Amino acid sequence: MEFKDYYQVLGVAKxxxxxxxxxxxxxxxxxxxxxxxxxxxxxxxxxxxNEANEVLSDPEKRAAYDQLGSRYRAGQEFQxxxxxxxxxxxxxxxxxxxxxxxxxxxxxxxRAGQGExxxxxxxxxxxxxxxxxxxxKIVIDVADAFHGSAQTIALRAARLNxxxxxxxxxRALKVQIPKGVKEGQHIRLAGQGTPGMGGAPAGDxxxxxxxxPDSRYLVDGRDVYQTVRVTPWEGxxxxxxxxxTPSGPVQVKVPAGSQTGRxxxxxxxxxxGQPPGDLYIVLEVVLPPADSDKARKLYEAMAEEMAFNPRExxxxxx
Amino acid sequence: MTQDDILTGVxxxxxxxxxxxxxxxxxxxxxxxxxxxxxGFVLGPAGRSISLAGSWRFTSVEIVRTRRLAAVERDFDAxxxxxxxxxxxxEEVDRLKRTIRNAGLSLA
Numbered sequence: 001m002e003f004k005d006y007y008q009v010l011g012v013a014k015x016x017x018x019x020x021x022x023x024x025x026x027x028x029x030x031x032x033x034x035x036x037x038x039x040x041x042x043x044x045x046x047x048x049x050n051e052a053n054e055v056l057s058d059p060e061k062r063a064a065y066d067q068l069g070s071r072y073r074a075g076q077e078f079q080x081x082x083x084x085x086x087x088x089x090x091x092x093x094x095x096x097x098x099x100x101x102x103x104x105x106x107x108x109x110x111r112a113g114q115g116e117x118x119x120x121x122x123x124x125x126x127x128x129x130x131x132x133x134x135x136x137k138i139v140i141d142v143a144d145a146f147h148g149s150a151q152t153i154a155l156r157a158a159r160l161n162x163x164x165x166x167x168x169x170x171r172a173l174k175v176q177i178p179k180g181v182k183e184g185q186h187i188r189l190a191g192q193g194t195p196g197m198g199g200a201p202a203g204d205x206x207x208x209x210x211x212x213p214d215s216r217y218l219v220d221g222r223d224v225y226q227t228v229r230v231t232p233w234e235g236x237x238x239x240x241x242x243x244x245t246p247s248g249p250v251q252v253k254v255p256a257g258s259q260t261g262r263x264x265x266x267x268x269x270x271x272x273g274q275p276p277g278d279l280y281i282v283l284e285v286v287l288p289p290a291d292s293d294k295a296r297k298l299y300e301a302m303a304e305e306m307a308f309n310p311r312e313x314x315x316x317x318x
Numbered sequence: 319m320t321q322d323d324i325l326t327g328v329x330x331x332x333x334x335x336x337x338x339x340x341x342x343x344x345x346x347x348x349x350x351x352x353x354x355x356x357x358g359f360v361l362g363p364a365g366r367s368i369s370l371a372g373s374w375r376f377t378s379v380e381i382v383r384t385r386r387l388a389a390v391e392r393d394f395d396a397x398x399x400x401x402x403x404x405x406x407x408x409e410e411v412d413r414l415k416r417t418i419r420n421a422g423l424s425l426a
């Protein structure tokens with residue numbers, strides 16, 4: 001595990017005041033906010049910034065970190081010395097997404113909050129507290145929403161080992177993605193969040209569904225748009241064509257006189273559900289290349305024999 | 319449980335969340351959510367305002383919205399009104415991006 005220089009993360013001096021730390025954090029939080037940032041690694045950066053701020057904005061944690069940090073540089077191999085936090089009174093952290101470095105120092109989800117989130121004492125006097133809920137994103141193919149699928153996701157979770165130190169376990173979960181999921185929908189996996197304390201139940205894991213970008217499909221709720229290429233004669237004369245779709249190949253009747261952009265609606269052939277979505281076939285007429293004598297002659301024959309000027313129709317002919 | 323076991327979860331929207339479940343999922347207090355529902359910053363399914371606390375049920379949309387409000391309030395010390403305005407703008411930008419994408423145009 002590498003040592004993290006939280007001052008470097010926030011771009012402030014080790015002597016920075018609480019106000020300077022707050023300002024630096026807000027500036028970076030604006031830059032890397034995952035909802036608006038165009039930076040490729042915004043989400044990762046935001047986690048680092050949050051983590052640095054959580055330590056440096058808390059006087060007790062900052063003091064403990066400063067004492068430790070005076071002996072390390074960023075990137076240096078690091079293991080927390082025993083009793084490194086002796087004499088400091090912070091109460092664990094509330095950061096389910098923390099890095100291994102942070103978790104090794106402050107743990108994950110150990111803070112007793114207020115109200116519903118606070119722990120309580122059981123009948124035998126043991127301190128009990130339900131584990132925190134966690135959130136993760138899962139990216140699936142559009143076709144998975146049509147058929148359902150089993151996906152494996154890798155998660156990291158912290159636990160206390162026998163000597164009371166926080167260690168990180170990597171674990172893989174195989175999750176059934178039900179048929180009919182929509183983008184943005186959540187799947188709740190009961191008991192897969194942070195373990196509870198004193199026999200209290202574990203938190204839940206919420207998986208937010210995202211579709212892997214696929215140039216073949218556009219998805220809007222449960223409606224799916226799929227571009228299908230047709231020849232000029234299929235568009236002009238009409239045709240019955242076979243096309244692959246996320247739910248398997250289908251026969252589609254292309255009406256005569258179809259231009260690029262024409263949408264054919266296949267009712268209830270979108271993502272299944274209550275109600276099921278529709279599948280829209282969006283036609284794209286593709287010209288064959290004039291790359292042989294025969295092809296050129298055919299185009300020339302059309303040019304001579306067909307009175308057709310598309311610019312005239314658009315009212316822009318000169 | 320073995321590594322090969324396949325976990326089956328609950329699909330939110332088919333099952334909905336109670337006020338307490340939503341609060342827990344977003345790491346905030348139920349009272350915090352109630353204040354924002356009362357102010358209209360968190361709406362019920364299909365954008366309806368919800369009036370009876372006992373019958374409040376929430377979906378995936380509210381999980382995203384509530385977590386976003388909580389993050390903006392926390393990260394920027396924003397008041398709830400400002401956080402709601404930021405969330406509204408983010409959602410509007412998302413909607414416009416979807417419209418642009420669905421129109422076959424690309425964002426430069």
